[in-house]
Amino acid sequence: MTRVAAIDCGTNSIRLLIADTAQDTNGPVLTDVLRQMRVVRLGQGVDATGEFAPEALERTYAAIDEYAGLIQEHGATKIRFVATSATRDAKNRGEFIDAVRERLGVEPEVVPGDEEAALSFAGAASVAPPAPGTTVLVVDLGGGSTEFVLGTEHGPQAARSMNMGCVRLTERYWGQEVPTPEQIVAARAEVNQVLDQAAETIDFSAVDSIIGVAGTITTLTASALGLAAYDSAAIHGAELPIERLQASIESMLSMDRQNRASLGYMHPGRVDVIAAGALIYGCILERVQQASQGRVVTATASEHDILDGIALGLCGEKS
Numbered sequence: 001m002t003r004v005a006a007i008d009c010g011t012n013s014i015r016l017l018i019a020d021t022a023q024d025t026n027g028p029v030l031t032d033v034l035r036q037m038r039v040v041r042l043g044q045g046v047d048a049t050g051e052f053a054p055e056a057l058e059r060t061y062a063a064i065d066e067y068a069g070l071i072q073e074h075g076a077t078k079i080r081f082v083a084t085s086a087t088r089d090a091k092n093r094g095e096f097i098d099a100v101r102e103r104l105g106v107e108p109e110v111v112p113g114d115e116e117a118a119l120s121f122a123g124a125a126s127v128a129p130p131a132p133g134t135t136v137l138v139v140d141l142g143g144g145s146t147e148f149v150l151g152t153e154h155g156p157q158a159a160r161s162m163n164m165g166c167v168r169l170t171e172r173y174w175g176q177e178v179p180t181p182e183q184i185v186a187a188r189a190e191v192n193q194v195l196d197q198a199a200e201t202i203d204f205s206a207v208d209s210i211i212g213v214a215g216t217i218t219t220l221t222a223s224a225l226g227l228a229a230y231d232s233a234a235i236h237g238a239e240l241p242i243e244r245l246q247a248s249i250e251s252m253l254s255m256d257r258q259n260r261a262s263l264g265y266m267h268p269g270r271v272d273v274i275a276a277g278a279l280i281y282g283c284i285l286e287r288v289q290q291a292s293q294g295r296v297v298t299a300t301a302s303e304h305d306i307l308d309g310i311a312l313g314l315c316g317e318k319s
Contacts, residue, residue: 001022002314003078004311005017007104008082010144011085012040012043014037015038016036018034019311039269039270042060043143043144052092064103079104080106082116085163113145117140117147119310123307123310139210146162164190169276174187204288207292208296211302213304215270216270217281218303224244228265229264230267232303236302237300239299240298242299245285249278253275
């Protein structure tokens, strides 16, 4: 058994998983020791300026310093740090990479979108493997990008990463305000254009089931479940009718900031970007339903995602 530490540094949040790894007849298995998340908004302004803002870097460094202490405290012997959309796009990413290396003693990996997608599939499929003969679509909706992975019981078959995320869309269209009907129409048009591009790689008509991962989708699932507070155990594996999810999406789009912030399951760092994330997920669900001619009527949420995929990638590596 080996204790590993995985860090997923995205556009909106940075997350840590410390886990014990073991092998069984089906491959590597993770047993959680600790999961942590901090919303640092590393991608603040990157879409407009092309650079990390100094205050965003400071927030992220503070979280990494905290994680370094936790890794040492819990005795993890392997560490993997993966950075995704915002870091791919930032012109000053070298400064960030140097700072991470100094703090953690490992080389940060700035992974391309397709690898990010494959890691997301590995994490989601570790707890919800596709049934034989079926095709699952894993949707990882992040702050700066959204990853689509089509896969079967044999693993990923096609993957596409698109520069479409809840932080990017929020900054482009409405900021902290309630989106106007005109802004929603414009944002939906952009999202559907991106989905048209994704369809060049991802055959949405082949989808038999959907697994959604990451904070936007798990938060919308909490809403659809009517939870008073965020409950990972209730959210993980929840399969809900798409109609029910779409009702929660429309509700989220109509709320002002104060009402969103008052929701018991809402993480403070998601208050400003959840409406854009909801709009994106709603468009994706609608696209899959249309392409599958109504065959897909539910979607499942998973708490296991790219973070688990990063940790699984450490299994079997030499220390």
